[in-house]
Amino acid sequence: MGSTSASPTFIGAIDQGTTSTRFLIFNRHGEPVASHQLEFKQYYPNPGWHEHDPLEIVESVEKCINGAVEAFERQGHPAKSIQAIGITNQRETTVVWNKKTGEPLYNAIVWTDTRSQHLVRELKQRLGAREVQPICGIPLSTYPSVSKLLWLLDNVPAVREAYDAGELAFGTVDTWLVYKLNGGPARNVFVTDPSNASRTMFVNLETLTYDDRLFDFFRLDRHKLHIAKIVPSAEKSAYGQLAGTVLKGVRITGCLGDQSAALVGQKGFYPGMAKNTYGTGCFLLYNIGPKPVASTHGLMTTVAFDFRGSGDGSIATPMYALEGSIAVGGSSIKFLQENFGFISSSKEISALAETVEDNGGCVFVTAFSGLFAPYWYDDAQGTIFGITQYTKRGHIARATLEATCFQTKAILDAMEKDSGHALKELAVDGGMCNSDLTMQTQADINGIPVHRPAMRETTALGAAIAAGFAVGMWKTFDDLKDVNVEGSTKFYPKISKEERDARFAKWEKAVQMSRGWLS
Structure with missing residues (x-):
């Protein structure tokens, strides 16, 4: 090596x-x-x-x-x-x-x-x-x-x-x-x-x-x-x-x-591999291979990486990615903390959401600045549906976490349609992925495993990998197979396809109902 x-x-x-x-x-x-x-x-x-x-x-x-x-x-x-x-x-x-x-x-x-x-x-x-x-x-x-x-x-x-x-x-x-x-x-x-x-x-x-x-x-x-x-x-x-x-x-x-670096740091070297970075917003990149694919489902096409001429020369072609971004990710938790006073720090969100069994019928469309990919609705605004006298703070906390997971699924569905590749698992990094509840919810809603590495500095690692390839520290993608695998966590879906589809249909209905507030 x-x-x-x-x-x-x-x-x-x-x-x-x-x-x-x-x-x-x-x-x-x-x-x-x-x-x-x-x-x-x-x-x-x-x-x-x-x-x-x-x-x-x-x-x-x-x-x-x-x-x-x-x-x-x-x-x-x-x-x-x-x-x-x-x-x-x-x-x-x-x-x-x-x-x-x-x-x-x-x-x-x-x-x-x-x-x-x-x-x-x-x-x-x-x-x-x-x-x-x-x-x-x-x-x-x-x-x-x-x-x-x-x-x-x-x-x-x-x-x-x-x-x-x-x-x-x-x-x-x-x-x-x-x-x-x-x-x-x-x-x-x-x-x-x-x-x-x-x-x-x-x-x-x-x-x-x-x-x-x-x-x-x-x-x-x-x-x-x-x-x-x-x-x-x-x-x-x-x-x-x-x-x-x-x-x-x-x-x-x-x-x-940075988003390409995170894909490389997650070792998303091959077509059909994807990563989601849960930051203030969320950035989802999906490797589509050596040919760019024009999106017909509201996504961007970008260059994932170009390692031609480095390593042992086996990486002969640039790789491309489809990209979808979600405007509101971690900032929705900040919103519950600073605007509603539900929690005193963002770390407490999971504990509050776990005080209830489910969302109690609540759906929160966190369209604080419209909705980004794959919807591109700039007339949508933040809307909470399904509030009854039964609704508690825990239900709203859970619905807030679910909003990011539903939008991630909407982007992944669009990526699958554009690329023709079915996604096998989703690699995750960024602050929100520290929440086990959120990652389990993501696996349930996607219907595929979610993989969270122990070492989350994947963006910086991606830059180091690029530099290392140029100087021969690593020669092939295979040389990196043991990098950052120890202590990683996999979340597997625990709900049926019927329940997943019903929950997503309810989200899609809420998205349509959140439109038109900004005339």
């Missing part, structure tokens, strides 16, 4: 998320041996706006590297045993900077930001709008990077001036980090991987190259805009090396967007 030297080797992983940055150091068994985490500032200048300071993101990464290495050395490991570094990052978040100076021209606009709504409405009316998603896999919305870039060009004079002068560099967080960690304009390492590039709306999913038809549709001049070169997700030289920190000179050899 990888190197033959006697001294143990390690891989570092930068996990740059929406609210915090972390650096983790993994051994060859995929176990984290040291880590450091920092939260950074969130900016909300107007309703629906969400920004980060791009320089603070870089600074947080460098501090986390130094902090984790310090803890690593205290355990007696030499820093030089860290062979390579992988990066995983929040996707779609958009950074613009001056190509000559390397200075950002505006705050990073975060993936959750909705300021470009009016622009998106205009784009949907534009001639050729229907041809966009079949090329790039993503529907026109405020979510991908392009709408954020168009807003910047329209509203920030410094960005427009740099564009007109041919000096505007645009990138997602991975590109910005690689560029800055390599030392900025002096080295000018300006790259991205397909899992991130495919979230911009500029990439042809078939060819994994930028498509002029997309630039033409968005009325952008490719010669004025500097965009990153697309290289494989595992690559031994393209991402350069650290110019600073205590790991100066260590190569960056892997890069994956």
Whole structure:
């Protein structure tokens, strides 16, 4: 397995998320041996706006590297045993900077930001709008990077001036980090991987190259805009090396967007494998194999990973995934805590739900900001059905947990129809998966086993795996079969198909009844 030297080797992983940055150091068994985490500032200048300071993101990464290495050395490991570094990052978040100076021209606009709504409405009316998603896999919305870039060009004079002068560099967080960690304009390492590039709306999913038809549709001049070169997700030289920190000179050899990284960290290497990350919202990725499949059921098509040319060369093709997102996951538990005062911390949700046998006839459609995949109902609002004098707090708590499970099933059903592959089991990670009751409910509603690993740092592990493939720490997917298997839990369905179908039919009825509140 990888190197033959006697001294143990390690891989570092930068996990740059929406609210915090972390650096983790993994051994060859995929176990984290040291880590450091920092939260950074969130900016909300107007309703629906969400920004980060791009320089603070870089600074947080460098501090986390130094902090984790310090803890690593205290355990007696030499820093030089860290062979390579992988990066995983929040996707779609958009950074613009001056190509000559390397200075950002505006705050990073975060993936959750909705300021470009009016622009998106205009784009949907534009001639050729229907041809966009079949090329790039993503529907026109405020979510991908392009709408954020168009807003910047329209509203920030410094960005427009740099564009007109041919000096505007645009990138997602991975590109910005690689560029800055390599030392900025002096080295000018300006790259991205397909899992991130495919979230911009500029990439042809078939060819994994930028498509002029997309630039033409968005009325952008490719010669004025500097965009990153697309290289494989595992690559031994393209991402350069650290110019600073205590790991100066260590190569960056892997890069994956966070949801792709979680799929890799869950070892979802083959078609028909899927993972659900239960965070604030939920992100479900389903491996569909080496050919992109256009969704006809309200899902996005994205690049899962591209490990071509790494390992022993047996991974000869990029893999694709269908993706569905649920707007409200863990945030529904926060809602019960902060708005209703049902619990004093989110950890108590399961205990409250377990005070009752079932939901007592309650169904809670948690459409706080409409419903995402596969429904895409923006006129739906949060609605609780079936309340009687019998209803207790426990019933509402249970219905809240079930809402995420029902939406997960709706997405999985859509994925099965789109892909033609039946799902055999669902791998899970993220905060909500700590609840045994929620995971058992998920297995019951899906009718397939739910697999929860003991070590939940799957996103960072995915970045480490990408970096490890590039430097030969692992050669094949088979080398990883024993990684993160010990102590895992499987939840098997315990209810009949009839009961499952009846419960899901009731949920679907509630979804239809929650529509039309927003006229």
